[in-house]
Amino acid sequence: DGGSERFFGGRFKPGWNPDLLLSYNYVFHLMAVSRYAINRIELPGPAMDGAQDYDLAWKVSELARDICYVPYVLYHWRLHAGSTSKNQDSKPYALEAGARAIEAHLQRQGMRAQIHAGRTPFSYKVDYLGWAPSVSVIVPIWGLVDCDRCLESLWQHAKGACHEILVAGPSDLLGARGKSISMAKEKDPRVSAIALEVGKRSRAAVVNSAARRAAGDVVVVLEPDCCIEDDAWIGALVGPLARPEVGCAAPLLLARDGKVAAHGLFLREDGTVVPIEQGLDPENPGYMTFLAHPLDVAAAPGACQALRRKEFLSLGGYREGFGVLASTELCMRLGDTQKLVVSVPYSPVERLGRVRIPEQWASRECRQALMAAHPSIAGGAYRPDLSLNDRNGFFELCR
Structure with a gap:
């Protein structure tokens, strides 16, 4: 927590969970991607500033042969006043970039959607458009x-x-x-x-x-x-x-x-x-x-x-x-x-x-x-x- 050595707020992430990822970027901070995949995607541009890892996760998932889950604690991170995890107002542009990352992913899958703010900070709610089944x-x-x-x-x-x-x-x-x-x-x-x-x-x-x-x-x-x-x-x-x-x-x-x-x-x-x-x-x-x-x-x-x-x-x-x-x-x-x-x-x-x-x-x-x-x-x-x-x-x- 800032300059202290107190550990708190353990987040033991689930494995690959696309619907949760459509709600917020739970994959953040640590992700290993093959060079094969990196060489075949368009890397995040300026429109994704603040959500580059979110955009990357979606693009890689679209062509990955497999997504492996490592169920161990591999890192800790420092929380400070400027962190989006502690203060959602510190990087307001990141919320908009995250919505663009979701919308772009769904568009690449041939779907249209409206992305709204979710119930919790830095989360999203997806409304699918053009889908009205009987x-x-x-x-x-x-x-x-x-x-x-x-x-x-x-x-x-x-x-x-x-x-x-x-x-x-x-x-x-x-x-x-x-x-x-x-x-x-x-x-x-x-x-x-x-x-x-x-x-x-x-x-x-x-x-x-x-x-x-x-x-x-x-x-x-x-x-x-x-x-x-x-x-x-x-x-x-x-x-x-x-x-x-x-x-x-x-x-x-x-x-x-x-x-x-x-x-x-x-x-x-x-x-x-x-x-x-x-x-x-x-x-x-x-x-x-x-x-x-x-x-x-x-x-x-x-x-x-x-x-x-x-x-x-x-x-x-x-x-x-x-x-x-x-x-x-x-x-x-x-x-x-x-x-x-x-x-x-x-x-x-x-x-x-x-x-x-x-x-x-x-x-x-x-x-x-x-x-x-x-x-x-x-x-x-x-x-x-x-x-x-x-x-x-x-x-x-x-x-």
């Missing part, structure tokens, strides 16, 4: 949960933002909710019911059948105990799917007490699912401000997932045999095809059920099935220098 919301009815508040919230906060709302489930379960669904259809003509054979009670079968009948470019699977609180939620959720490398997007999930239920999921090597930053206030930016920004994660909670419909169906949809981990297993398959799973915190979705994240209570049999299907299971933003307690994803230094 969206089908699937509300699967496969248990005893009522869907009244979910459908009401969709009517209030998804006007014009989605093409159709499909309430799908076994015919007997839909019949038990006939009055609620009929009232929703009278109020909102986008609502329709898809009755399946009584024997098809698994969530995977319900969602897969509905996805085959959906008309949207994107399907949003939304559990019936979830409520929408923000008119901008669909735009914020499907925005990252404008990038072809993103396979699944999920919102920040809140529990009924208003605390964070999950900002995406970690997976331990034994198949245990750990919700990231569970129990924090949503206003808390979290470790390295992860909670304030989109984050590429190992998996997304099944409570709400947005996926391209054709891609979802080409992968075979959700698979049977994984129980509550079927949506987690789909994320693993997306990862196997080099697709990203991103958690987006801008428009949270509230889950009213008593169990925040059913995946974290998966049976041993489900976890074993997941490990058998995906042996290299640990992933996401995990760092060996950070510890996670058994049931939530608080980041803290290992003792």
